[in-house]
Amino acid sequence: MTVDIKNLTKKYKERTAVDNLSLSIEKGEFFALLGQNAAGKTTTIKMLSCLSTPTSGDALMLEDSIVQNPTAVKQKINISPQETAIAPNLSVKENLVFIASIYGSIKQEAEQKAVEMMKKFGLLERAKNKAKTLSGGLQRRLSIAMALISNPQIIFLDEPTLGLDVRSRRDLWKILLELKGKITIVLTTHYLEEVEALADRVGIIHGGKLHALGTIDELKENTGHSSLEDIFLTLTEEEI
Numbered sequence: 001m002t003v004d005i006k007n008l009t010k011k012y013k014e015r016t017a018v019d020n021l022s023l024s025i026e027k028g029e030f031f032a033l034l035g036q037n038a039a040g041k042t043t044t045i046k047m048l049s050c051l052s053t054p055t056s057g058d059a060l061m062l063e064d065s066i067v068q069n070p071t072a073v074k075q076k077i078n079i080s081p082q083e084t085a086i087a088p089n090l091s092v093k094e095n096l097v098f099i100a101s102i103y104g105s106i107k108q109e110a111e112q113k114a115v116e117m118m119k120k121f122g123l124l125e126r127a128k129n130k131a132k133t134l135s136g137g138l139q140r141r142l143s144i145a146m147a148l149i150s151n152p153q154i155i156f157l158d159e160p161t162l163g164l165d166v167r168s169r170r171d172l173w174k175i176l177l178e179l180k181g182k183i184t185i186v187l188t189t190h191y192l193e194e195v196e197a198l199a200d201r202v203g204i205i206h207g208g209k210l211h212a213l214g215t216i217d218e219l220k221e222n223t224g225h226s227s228l229e230d231i232f233l234t235l236t237e238e239e240i
């Protein structure tokens with residue numbers, strides 16, 4: 001098991017953002033955590049990537065606990081957060097070199113890795129441009145490239161296509177599909193079509209609680225609904 005989440009809970013005063021979440025993710029799986037605004041997706045991802053401490057519960061990342069051994073966990077994972085992680089006044093290449101250096105690469109190696117990433121992510125032409133001059137789609141690509149440059153075994157992508165236009169979203173999907181199977185990916189989204197296009201398995205989260213877990217086919221079978229949209233709407237229905 002690559003990710004093993006056990007009764008993970010986060011409370012902010014009286015509000016429970018994540019409520020007793022338990023689920024496991026296999027090596028190389030592309031897992032989507034699907035939920036509407038305020039469902040608890042970002043809070044979950046922040047705990048799993050050791051940016052926030054759980055109120056209770058735990059998660060093992062390749063056997064290391066996020067509570068007991070966050071330093072070991074941080075060496076195996078990386079995150080492309082919702083709020084942009086890039087330095088706006090550094091160039092595309094400088095951003096990548098900076099992160100590679102933080103993760104221990106010497107200058108020449110960091111430069112080499114940066115070029116490799118820029119090639120992979122179609123950013124080579126923009127190498128010298130300040131990151132703040134890139135479009136939203138390219139900034140998000142850079143953020144993902146920065147998360148991958150440390151060679152993590154697990155990557156967390158928090159709403160990677162939020163606010164992107166249709167073409168930028170499709171371009172990013174292509175990149176993510178190329179990563180599929182090579183690394184364990186945990187992505188959060190509220191876009192149903194994103195889950196259908198990318199994910200091996202999905203967890204539907206609502207009010208901090210996991211409401212369903214499985215492949216889209218399994219969810220259809222279990223709920224008797226023929227579309228993910230119907231499944232989602234039924235499982236996240238509020239009492240009026």
Ligand SMILES: Nc1ncnc2c1ncn2[C@@H]1O[C@H](COP(=O)(O)OP(=O)(O)OP(=O)(O)O)[C@@H](O)[C@H]1O
Pocket residue numbers: 012015016017035036037038039040041042043044190
């Ligand atoms: N630092 C915080 N202090 C207090 N409440 C918080 C904090 N962070 C999140 N919350 C609350 O926890 C709940 C879950 O928020 P979270 O950001 O995890 O949701 P989300 O599913 O990522 O939503 P979105 O799609 O809008 O990003 C929300 O009710 C939110 O207001």
